[in-house]
Amino acid sequence: xxxxxxxxxxxxxxxxxxxxxxxxxxxxxxxxxxxxxxxxxxxxxxxxxxxxxxxxxxxxxxxxxxxxxxxxxxxxxxxxxxxxxxxxxxxxxxxxxxxxxxxxxxxxxxxxxxxxxxxxxxxxxxxxxxxxxxxxxxxxxxxxxxxxxxxxxxxxxxxxxxxxxxxxxxxxxxxxxxxxxxxxxxxxxxxxxxxxxxxxxxxxxxxxxxxxxxxxxxxxxxxxxxxxxxxxxxxxxxxxxxxxxxxxxxxxxxxxxxxxxxxxxxxxxxxxxxxxxx
Amino acid sequence: xxxxxxxxxxxxxxxxxxxxxxxxxxxxxxxxxxxxxxxxxxxxxxxxxxxxxxxxxxxxxxxxxxxxxxxxxxxxxxxxxxxxxxxxxxxxxxxxxxxxxxxxxxxxxxxxxxxxxxxxxxxxxxxxxxxxxxxxxxxxxxxxxxxxxxxxxxxxxxxxxxxxxxxxxxxxxxxxxxxxxxxxxxxxxxxxxxxxxxxxxxxxxxxxxxxxxxxxxxxxxxxxxxxxxxxxxxxxxxxxxxxxxxxxxxxxxxxxxxxxxxxxxxxxxxxxxxxxxxxxxxxxxxxxxxxxxxxxxxxxxxxxxxxxxxxxxxxxxxxxxxxxxxxxxxxxxxxxxxxxxxxxxxxxxxxxxxx
Amino acid sequence: xxxxxxxxxxxxxxxxxxxxxxxxxxxxxxxxxxxxxxxxxxxxxxxxxxxxxxxxxxxxxxxxxxxxxxxxxxxxxxxxxxxxxxxxxxxxxxxxxxxxxxxxxxxxxxxxxxxxxxxxxxxxxxxxxxxxxxxxxxxxxxxxxxxxxxxxxxxxxxxxxxxxxxxxxxxxxxxxxxxxxxxxxxxxxxxxxxxxxxxxxxxxxxxxxxxxxxxxxxxxxxxxxxxxxxxxxxxxxxxxxxxxxxxxxxxxxxxxxxxxxxxxxxxxxxxxxxxxxxxxxxxxxxxxxxxxxxxxx
Numbered sequence: 001x002x003x004x005x006x007x008x009x010x011x012x013x014x015x016x017x018x019x020x021x022x023x024x025x026x027x028x029x030x031x032x033x034x035x036x037x038x039x040x041x042x043x044x045x046x047x048x049x050x051x052x053x054x055x056x057x058x059x060x061x062x063x064x065x066x067x068x069x070x071x072x073x074x075x076x077x078x079x080x081x082x083x084x085x086x087x088x089x090x091x092x093x094x095x096x097x098x099x100x101x102x103x104x105x106x107x108x109x110x111x112x113x114x115x116x117x118x119x120x121x122x123x124x125x126x127x128x129x130x131x132x133x134x135x136x137x138x139x140x141x142x143x144x145x146x147x148x149x150x151x152x153x154x155x156x157x158x159x160x161x162x163x164x165x166x167x168x169x170x171x172x173x174x175x176x177x178x179x180x181x182x183x184x185x186x187x188x189x190x191x192x193x194x195x196x197x198x199x200x201x202x203x204x205x206x207x208x209x210x211x212x213x214x215x216x217x218x219x220x221x222x223x224x225x226x227x228x229x230x231x232x233x234x235x236x237x238x239x240x241x242x243x244x245x246x247x248x249x250x251x252x253x254x255x256x257x258x259x260x261x262x263x264x265x266x267x268x269x270x271x272x273x274x275x276x277x278x
Numbered sequence: 279x280x281x282x283x284x285x286x287x288x289x290x291x292x293x294x295x296x297x298x299x300x301x302x303x304x305x306x307x308x309x310x311x312x313x314x315x316x317x318x319x320x321x322x323x324x325x326x327x328x329x330x331x332x333x334x335x336x337x338x339x340x341x342x343x344x345x346x347x348x349x350x351x352x353x354x355x356x357x358x359x360x361x362x363x364x365x366x367x368x369x370x371x372x373x374x375x376x377x378x379x380x381x382x383x384x385x386x387x388x389x390x391x392x393x394x395x396x397x398x399x400x401x402x403x404x405x406x407x408x409x410x411x412x413x414x415x416x417x418x419x420x421x422x423x424x425x426x427x428x429x430x431x432x433x434x435x436x437x438x439x440x441x442x443x444x445x446x447x448x449x450x451x452x453x454x455x456x457x458x459x460x461x462x463x464x465x466x467x468x469x470x471x472x473x474x475x476x477x478x479x480x481x482x483x484x485x486x487x488x489x490x491x492x493x494x495x496x497x498x499x500x501x502x503x504x505x506x507x508x509x510x511x512x513x514x515x516x517x518x519x520x521x522x523x524x525x526x527x528x529x530x531x532x533x534x535x536x537x538x539x540x541x542x543x544x545x546x547x548x549x550x551x552x553x554x555x556x557x558x559x560x561x562x563x564x565x566x567x568x569x570x571x572x573x574x575x576x577x578x579x580x581x582x583x584x585x586x587x588x589x590x591x592x593x594x595x596x597x598x599x600x601x602x603x604x605x606x607x608x609x610x611x612x613x614x615x616x617x618x619x620x621x622x623x624x625x626x627x628x629x630x631x632x633x
Numbered sequence: 634x635x636x637x638x639x640x641x642x643x644x645x646x647x648x649x650x651x652x653x654x655x656x657x658x659x660x661x662x663x664x665x666x667x668x669x670x671x672x673x674x675x676x677x678x679x680x681x682x683x684x685x686x687x688x689x690x691x692x693x694x695x696x697x698x699x700x701x702x703x704x705x706x707x708x709x710x711x712x713x714x715x716x717x718x719x720x721x722x723x724x725x726x727x728x729x730x731x732x733x734x735x736x737x738x739x740x741x742x743x744x745x746x747x748x749x750x751x752x753x754x755x756x757x758x759x760x761x762x763x764x765x766x767x768x769x770x771x772x773x774x775x776x777x778x779x780x781x782x783x784x785x786x787x788x789x790x791x792x793x794x795x796x797x798x799x800x801x802x803x804x805x806x807x808x809x810x811x812x813x814x815x816x817x818x819x820x821x822x823x824x825x826x827x828x829x830x831x832x833x834x835x836x837x838x839x840x841x842x843x844x845x846x847x848x849x850x851x852x853x854x855x856x857x858x859x860x861x862x863x864x865x866x867x868x869x870x871x872x873x874x875x876x877x878x879x880x881x882x883x884x885x886x887x888x889x890x891x892x893x894x895x896x897x898x899x900x901x902x903x904x905x906x907x908x909x910x911x912x913x914x915x916x917x918x919x920x921x922x923x924x925x926x927x928x929x930x
Contacts, residue, residue: 006736010818011828016731023724027795031761038764077670084667098911102675105903107857109877110896113884114678149674169362172329175349175652176356177376191366210754212860230756242769249757329652349652
């Protein structure tokens with residue numbers, strides 16, 4: 001270990017590092033490799049059958065589609081939240097700022113039953129929407145709604161500090177050069193916060209794809225219509241189809257991983273183009 | 279374009295940043311707003327630009343009242359202390375920004391924009407950096423790009439807020455000489471804010487000294503330096519020795535000693551007097567009449583002049599600068615007793631003294 | 634990239650000036666949109682939890698709490714948190730010390746691995762322990778022979794909870810300790826402090842608020858975790874039901890008032906968490922300002 005690191009006068013590296021690695025291996029690394037190992041015990045045909053059955057494919061479409069859409073919605077509203085929190089004063093601002101993290105702090109099952117109740121036919125919002133012919137609970141729309149709920153803080157909290165960081169002078173310079181407020185937003189502010197927006201999008205998306213608790217109550221879990229992929233894993237587990245569950249899980253892991261790699265790459269490229277410091 | 283500042287006042291809460299300020303700046307001049315930090319000079323500059331608005335008073339640009347005009351419509355160039363370059367744009371795009379955001383009917387063609395950017399970058403001698411990003415430039419280069427960007431829209435007035443404040447001493451000196459040359463070339467009415475008196479005196483046609491939100495004095499560098507109107511100006515511009523005493527019968531009495539005052543216009547009473555270090559003559563010994571007796575504490579004789587620290591017998595420290603050759607001829611060394619004869623004393627009645 | 638929300642110590646507000654202010658109607662529209670979204674998406678669900686919980690009156694509300702199954706769920710939830718949080722706290726301290734105070738190869742990989750549990754679906758987090766310790770799992774048969782139950786028992790719930798809350802403390806401390814550098818610790822070493830003294834007297838006072846924040850978040854998630862625990866629990870009433878699982882059972886039995894009554898306890902936990910977070914952020918901001926503005930110029 002000593003040869004891998006630069007000298008430091010501080011004590012405790014061996015102990016801290018050793019403990020970190022052992023704990024990491026026991027809790028995270030070894031159990032996660034079990035997914036890979038279990039997947040390989042399945043032959044290719046069995047694997048393919050498990051991950052490509054129509055019901056599972058429908059769940060991918062819903063999970064990834066709704067997650068992308070939800071993350072996109074979060075980018076828009078998260079930006080508005082971050083904007084008003086950083087720049088405006090309005091009544092209730094302190095409360096809004098504190099409660100933006102609610103989806104992060106509220107146990108997902110609690111959020112799930114609350115959302116299901118609100119948007120069911122008898123719920124306070126569902127009741128209003130029913131005469132309009134809009135059904136949210138127990139449809140894919142309900143899934144989308146729950147995913148928007150849980151993803152919001154990720155965008156707000158990544159964009160907020162970056163927006164606060166943008167020097168006022170830069171915007172003043174743009175105004176002084178004759179730019180309208182809208183031009184300043186599009187040409188100066190948006191490029192500045194784009195990497196943060198993308199990060200927030202990626203985080204909201206990653207969370208949404210894996211989300212379970214807040215979704216299943218409102219989803220209705222209708223096969224081929226409103227089943228999310230994590231539910232498919234649970235369903236297979238309940239049928240003691242461990243291999244099938246693991247196969248679906250590995251597909252989920254791989255797709256999210258690839259998507260995150262792409263987004264990370266994009267973000268790195270954006271940041272490298274104009275390294276900070278101006 | 280001329281700028282007229284009329285009775286401008288501005289408060290931030292209980293703090294009076296500007297208090298009834300009026301200044302006239304003729305077309306084509308390079309004017310320095312000089313004052314200590316927090317004196318309101320930057321606020322004034324921002325009000326001229328339209329980045330802030332005054333509570334009272336008017337800003338006239340070329341005789342027209344521009345007080346209510348948005349910064350977008352004032353056609354001023356503004357250069358910020360920390361450059362405020364757009365970090366996600368190349369140098370060329372930064373400079374072109376002001377042209378590209380013009381309404382379509384006023385916007386030059388892309389070819390014309392390219393041509394003008396090139397010309398501006400040549401003007402600031404950085405055309406070889408066109409494709410770089412701001413983070414790849416040095417501080418001095420960034421400030422010159424910021425200047426080129428401000429000039430791109432052909433402003434009638436150029437406003438610079440501590441333009442050299444964030445740069446190190448050497449670059450600073452270079453850049454201010456360069457700014458002076460640039461101004462002589464393009465002759466756009468320019469106002470720059472600084473807390474550095476050397477910078478103000480060296481670069482500007484006229485200096486406006488501001489303190490605590492009020493104008494103390496307006497004048498050419500020579501006149502504000504040689505004929506300070508207030509104790510604050512005397513104290514703020516250049517190093518100076520300060521004496522508290524009484525004026526009686528054309529003499530300034532400091533402790534037991536009396537110094538003859540050239541003119542007798544000042545009224546009698548408590549007074550504060552300023553003498554610059556280079557305005558003393560040294561006479562060996564304490565006998566000389568009409569001088570302050572003092573003892574040499576320390577001599578720093580490096581470069582063209584000698585800096586001598588002396589103590590008056592009441593313990594007050596006095597700084598004197600004289601030519602090194604002249605000092606050598608006096609044959610003085612540390613510990614010697616001398617008489618200090620001021621060639622020039624500025625006396626202000628004591629109650630007018632600035633804090 | 635991590636799916637956590639970092640503590641922000643810097644000022645998150647900005648003064649606007651005449652030239653950077655939007656027209657009034659834009660401001661009104663934006664604030665209205667935010668407040669509407671806030672009310673519908675955040676306030677309404679929170680209010681619903683309490684309203685539904687109290688729908689049948691306070692009597693029914695308290696009955697739902699003192700029900701033996703509810704009690705055992707509450708006790709189990711507390712037990713799980715009491716085991717998982719300190720373990721992750723110690724890990725977080727060790728990992729952030731090694732990562733923030735030393736330079737070594739493979740640091741980025743290590744940080745990525747620590748972040749990993751955040752990007753894994755809770756369901757998969759439960760699944761991996763089933764694969765390890767379940768009846769058909771790698772170590773399952775061995776434990777079965779020795780009559781130790783992990784899956785569908787408390788140890789499995791604890792393990793899954795540790796996994797999902799694994800990065801919280803480390804994630805808060807690493808950036809904080811990196812930002813603070815090692816100068817103070819080095820000074821302490823030069824002055825002759827022992828390893829423990831260095832940590833106790835220089836590092837800990839600097840990181841205490843970040844540490845507290847990490848622990849708060851870790852605890853909230855540990856008590857509220859649903860997906861991962863659901864997979865490994867087996868849902869045995871009175872034995873392996875945590876509070877969120879108990880909420881689910883009650884809800885699925887159409888016992889809405891009781892479900893929301895128990896849920897309201899968890900909602901209170903969330904509100905306390907957010908309150909503490911706001912407090913800690915204010916503290917850190919103050920601490921930072923003290924550092925940034927030493928007396929004199």
